[in-house]
Amino acid sequence: xxxxxxxxxxxxxxxxxxxxxxxxxxxxxxxxxxxxxxxxxxxxxxxxxxxxxxxxxxxxxxxxxxxxxxxxxxxxxxxxxxxxxxxxxxxxxxxxxxxxxxxxxxxxxxxxxxxxxxxxxxxxxxxxxxxxxxxxxxxxxxxxxxxxxxxxxxxxxxxxxxxxxxxxxxxxxxxxxxxxxxxxxxxxxxxxxxxxxxxxxxxx
Ligand SMILES: C[S@@+](CC[C@H](N)C(=O)[O-])C[C@H]1O[C@@H](n2cnc3c(N)ncnc32)[C@H](O)[C@@H]1O
Numbered sequence: 001x002x003x004x005x006x007x008x009x010x011x012x013x014x015x016x017x018x019x020x021x022x023x024x025x026x027x028x029x030x031x032x033x034x035x036x037x038x039x040x041x042x043x044x045x046x047x048x049x050x051x052x053x054x055x056x057x058x059x060x061x062x063x064x065x066x067x068x069x070x071x072x073x074x075x076x077x078x079x080x081x082x083x084x085x086x087x088x089x090x091x092x093x094x095x096x097x098x099x100x101x102x103x104x105x106x107x108x109x110x111x112x113x114x115x116x117x118x119x120x121x122x123x124x125x126x127x128x129x130x131x132x133x134x135x136x137x138x139x140x141x142x143x144x145x146x147x148x149x150x151x152x153x154x155x156x157x158x159x160x161x162x163x164x165x166x167x168x169x170x171x172x173x174x175x176x177x178x179x180x181x182x183x184x185x186x187x188x189x190x191x192x193x194x195x196x197x198x199x200x201x202x203x204x
Pocket of ligand 1: 048055070071074108
């Protein structure tokens, strides 16, 4: 099965199991809170929002949030968890928004599901939909890896991941028009170490 179908069908199948394990605890949520506090009020995209925990939920306290995801079932959870967020179906490689539509953007644990040769395209899309000077919080890989797990979260459902290591991620973000401000390694509650990267869209 191609990667996109594996990911979309996989999240449609396990959305309930994923929601049961995704919490508002942990360092990742702290970083979302810090990002939300720094971000002026405005319109924010949660790209690959899943069920909206933690990013949409935290951001919606003070911002107008649009949550976008490939999986209809994940968007169903977003509707329940964060009624204030506007759910939109879409793909990270071809965002269904106009240029400069957002003041900020968060994307947690989503780019890592796109084949890594397309990560530059995803970052270019993030840059396009942000206004100049807009800020983003993006989760990327901490070590290069690509592969599948046939039984993710003990659900019997296959999942696919693909990512580069820190240097390549930084290069791709800069090539897409971002200034890399800071990054932090976070051990995620669902397993694995990932980099939370804060970037600013150049041009202001
Ligand atoms: C690991 S979950 C993360 C969800 C949420 N951001 C969180 O922090 O828990 C990855 C999400 O990214 C979505 N996703 C993966 N590839 C995508 C793509 N190409 N376009 C849009 N969403 C995608 C999946 O459907 C899934 O909901």
